[in-house]
Amino acid sequence: MTRRRAHVAASAPHWRAGNRVRLLENGDEFFPRAFAAIAAAEHEVLLETFILFEDKVGLELHRHLVDAARRGVRVELTVDGWGSPSFSHRFVAGLVDAGVRFHVFDPGPKPFGLRLHVFRRMHRKLLVVDGRVAFVGGINFSADHLMDYGSEAMQDYSVELTGPIVDDIRAFTATQARVPAPSLPGDASGTAHGDARVKLTVRDNAHCRTDIERAYRTAIRGAKREVVIANAYFFPSHRLLSELRRAARRGVSVTLIVAARSDEPIATLGARALYKHLMQAGVRVYEYMPRPFHGKVAVIDDEWATIGSSNLDPLSLSLNLEANVFIRDAEFNAVLRARLQELRDAHCFRIDPSSLRGGIWQAVTGPIAYHLMRRFPRWAGLLPAHAPTRLLLRPRRVQEAPA
Template sequence: MNVAVEHIATDQPPDDAKARDLDYGWQPGNRIELLENGEAYFPAVFEAMRQAQREILLETFILFEDKVGHELQGILIEAAQRGVKVIVSLDGFGCGELSPAFLSDLAEAGVAVQMFDPAAKLVGIRTNWFRRLHRKIVVVDAAVAFIGGINFSADHLSDFGPEAKQDYAVQVSGPAVADLHHFALAQSGRQVRTRRGWRRRQQRPSPWPTHTDDGLVRLIYRDNLQHRDDIEEAYIHALSKAQKRAVIANAYFFPGYRLLREIRNAARRGVQVQLIMQGQPDVLLAKLAARMLYDYLLKDGVVIHEYCQRPLHGKVALVDDDWSTVGSSNLDPLSLSLNLEANVLIRDRAFNHQLYESLETLARNHCKTMPEKRKPRLWLWRLTVGFLVFHVMRHFPALTGWLPAHKPRLKPFESQAHDH
């Protein structure tokens, strides 16, 4: 039999274009739970899916055919067979090694499987390097949502070994789930209805709300259309408001000058600024790029830690006692200029404290702190080179749009199911 697996176009708006261009405001009255690593994330997500009665929406950059991937596959198949609508959106690069048999089992059970920007290999090499669907979002029954940096792969579990990733996600219950549900449904290409509170870009909500009630959550995202800089601007705005402390833990750190300047300025005015970076990166280039910026930041009082226990994959930050962000976006050219990303902004004192304690434990027990005074290493030259590299990368969406593998298209295709 033939089973359909849809291909989602690069950056092509869904039929309801109005939904794609809306901003999401601050939603009060939410319950936010920090989920650290796969040990906390997978049981929470899988249990929510097992309890699903109507709908499961899932977006992920990576899904591997390992023990986590097979458990997820079984849960989704069982849900679809009992009548739950299941839509799974996968990135064509990150999930490019999934076997036809794995995908066919899902599709035959009734799971709607979609692949973002698929591309055939050229001489055995994948060509869809840029504009990745890098978001990690799960929404179940429009009642509970999960968002963060954790993929569906066993390398997010400690028993994977020295290469197991350190990472974070959040579970959200409350009014903000409606925004996450609306967004995930719209990005899957399904028709959605707009409602009050989903606003046009010219009425963009502030990254820093005027009211300070706990439980405030706002969804922000980055695309290559109308929301190119939203996540970067949220970081810049929060740092400009910082009065006491700011902690950023990010796997791939090579931001543009505006964000670097705001980090430096916060430290200059007496804010305790800490950066937690990779000391044992899964991508060596990430460590080399980040170290180009060390001298520029250290000389103004920024404290830099390198996490050395295992690869750091987190994308989290906090400012003062109640502002935090968790999501999929790194602070590098790929995330800030190319990838499709999503974060949540959180105003909640208890959550901020919980995240701070987790990051402080990480920095204190498992990190190497860079010395305040290092031998001069042509920091001005490094910063200039970094500035040029970053801003060249910012134009990559336009350049890569000319490549055949990245021309917008929405094309369903039929794949031959395997024999059982």
């Protein structure tokens, strides 16, 4: 399959029936399932992650990938060159020497320790094992997704999938790593495993620029009863905002859950600049208080949901490489809705319109943040263009690296 065909197929409007979907909340649920799948791998492990840290989670992943490679499993690991830091020589050599094909997306030079290309990042989080099981979501391989990390632990979500949709996820991920399409033994994912209909949708800078955003807008436009969006970085396009306002005005219950604090202060300012505009139409806005919110999920009515890597902000919607799954399944929707309702009721603060008056500082910084974020994709497009590459680390290259 050519790269172009893979992109088109991944975002083609094909819903795959017969899938089983399991919600995984935070690293405490996600990592054990992901590591167990890798430990059971017999033929192939394909993994893409924006962030991989050399902490206790990264070291555990390292152990499982090395073990898999040593028993003859084909292991393809891709990390983003901006999101993941420089690794120690021992960490990289251990993977490569075991036979892991270790790719770095857009490695780029770092003059004076600064990366020149900070946009168009590979922000996806995908794991496919033996063409039988896949994981899609927003959770990176780092210890800050575990509850024992403390007050800075991320609140986030992923899904485990079995069934025919795994074929689509495997085909897309394999094409990115330039893996041939082998005939994997067994029934792989072709047999129905459940009742969920699922679609994989990606965003890139070539053929699928607006697919994820359009899927959101279409679902909101068709909402009859309820829209719940929980997203870490919320600053979508004017068209998506308009769909939310129209839904609220026609009587749909529209709830937005966003982060009360962020590692990008301008993102918080930008989101808050939208609150009044949304609440005037009847949208209810909540801020998640206890810890950093990193989720990218939504539930609409009884049979539409999404989980993935895409935030609803200019970076994700206009520049990053992203992947979401869209799910039609009443049982899964009920589970995700209940989790989000519990989160909202126990850990979120509802924004009171009267609190939005603010002072002079907020009156000045809010509009500035709004216009900076609204124009950011256009300005980023004026920067010198570059074609992101994938660097495959080879044993000789690792051996030459300083210890």
